[in-house]
Amino acid sequence: MIAVVSNTGKLLMPTSAYRARKLLKKGCAVIYRYRPYFTIQLLDREDGEVQEIEYKSDTGSRHVGISVCTETK
Helix, strand or coil, X not given: CEEXXXXXXXXXXXXXXXXXXXXXXXXXXXXXXXCCCCEEEECCCCCCCCCCCEEXXXXXXXXXXXXXXXXXX
């Protein structure tokens, strides 16, 4: 998941890496920050609807699993 920021600095819903690459190639977004999380900034959006999300992680003995959940998904 890639974090997304509007052009005014408001945090928006995260997106997939595929969609982020498409936005960067089209010129609709720029790289906002590399660390601690890779974040893109949309150039054409000032506001957007935001849902409550929950970050879940499972630290197994060999692999770490992460997910971002909403109420419906």
